[in-house]
Amino acid sequence: YARGQLLKKKVNTTDISRINTAGEVDLVVFDKTGTLTELGVDILCFDTIKRSFEKIEDIDTVARMALSTCHYVVELDNQYSGDILDMKMFLFSQSKIFNRGNRRFVEMEVVNKYHAVCKEYGGKEDECTVFFNAETSSSSTSVEQCPEDTLEILRIYDFDLYLKRISVVVKNNEGRVFVFSKGAPDSMRSTLRSVPDSYVEKVRDYGLEGYRVLTVAYREATEHGSRETDESGLEFLGFLVFANKLKEETEKVIGELREAELRPKMCTGDNILTAISVAKECGMIDKTTPVLFPVLEEGCKSVHDVEWFCVADED
Numbered sequence: 001y002a003r004g005q006l007l008k009k010k011v012n013t014t015d016i017s018r019i020n021t022a023g024e025v026d027l028v029v030f031d032k033t034g035t036l037t038e039l040g041v042d043i044l045c046f047d048t049i050k051r052s053f054e055k056i057e058d059i060d061t062v063a064r065m066a067l068s069t070c071h072y073v074v075e076l077d078n079q080y081s082g083d084i085l086d087m088k089m090f091l092f093s094q095s096k097i098f099n100r101g102n103r104r105f106v107e108m109e110v111v112n113k114y115h116a117v118c119k120e121y122g123g124k125e126d127e128c129t130v131f132f133n134a135e136t137s138s139s140s141t142s143v144e145q146c147p148e149d150t151l152e153i154l155r156i157y158d159f160d161l162y163l164k165r166i167s168v169v170v171k172n173n174e175g176r177v178f179v180f181s182k183g184a185p186d187s188m189r190s191t192l193r194s195v196p197d198s199y200v201e202k203v204r205d206y207g208l209e210g211y212r213v214l215t216v217a218y219r220e221a222t223e224h225g226s227r228e229t230d231e232s233g234l235e236f237l238g239f240l241v242f243a244n245k246l247k248e249e250t251e252k253v254i255g256e257l258r259e260a261e262l263r264p265k266m267c268t269g270d271n272i273l274t275a276i277s278v279a280k281e282c283g284m285i286d287k288t289t290p291v292l293f294p295v296l297e298e299g300c301k302s303v304h305d306v307e308w309f310c311v312a313d314e315d
Contacts, residue, residue, distance in 0.1 A: 037244045210281060
């Protein structure tokens, strides 16, 4: 009987025993990025707190060096591949990767007719491949060299799930060594020599609007040592802000689940404020419902050290 009812709804069941299992479901958990929201992201701006920039040519040289190098994008046979956020940042920096033997370099350029886009997704949903000269308005790509240095990547500290950041050590043509780091604002905060006054407020405001934020920082070093040493005493450069839109069908699907009394939930590693914003936008949480969430500061030893925050209309 149940199979016949499903067929009327144009739902074909190949394993009848699964119908009973499906009938016991009362909770549906979604990932956020690539499931509730589009897989692709766009850079909204680079925000130094004092000012935000939407064009790479307006950003100062040190910040541009960070955006050009602090990633794990790789080049092979005229193709760039890597994590989508890294790819977007690297393309935004208008730079070029090249190798000399086993040595890896990044050259900052101004490319006037540069139409490369994330065209081809790889085996993983959070990675893509870009053909960096695949689409041009003519048969050749117009390139104008910048006066900035060519940078050699001396070392890459891979993204760490616990630290929630990635760092690189680079050297310019003059032999000056820089450490560039980017990662989750809460993690990066502990690496900064001085935290800007409105740091937390900026992260909160972007999160409440549904944007994804990464903190970018640096320091100049005489030499590089351990990861702990290299990632300490950093100078804040700015926030790299990404926009990630809801999928067209998300709100409708969430509404249908709630109508069927199936509770939709979200599981994400993104900033909690961004997650709350997306949940409200797609109807997973009513827009007028206040949301409480706990914050565990560094050094928390028990549940009594937890600080609770509320996101409501007045915020």
